[in-house]
Amino acid sequence: MRGAGHDVLYIAEFAASLSDVEVMALASREGRLLLTADKDFGELVFRRSQTVPGLILLRIDPDNAQLVRVRLLEAVGQFGQGLFGRYVVIDEVRFRSRPL
Incomplete structure (x- = not known):
């Protein structure tokens, strides 16, 4: 994603010990989408x-x-800024999306 010009923070690179709740709080503070498996x-x-x-x-x-x-790039292309405020599941063939 960085190679495609997206601003990415990878938790494992700088704060691997954060709990899930702390990761969510960081995403909220910084206004970031949370991408996870x-x-x-x-x-x-x-x-x-x-x-x-x-x-x-x-x-x-x-x-x-x-x-x-x-x-991921297809999802960004399809939803763009619409990813904010949504829960999107990406699998090999489809996207599922619902409001948060």
């Missing part, structure tokens, strides 16, 4: 009323980095 974030948002500007859940094998990149 961890379904627990959806639980925090929908069942525990945690907030985040936007949540993207990747349901693609992380070993298939090329497909992950392609699908």
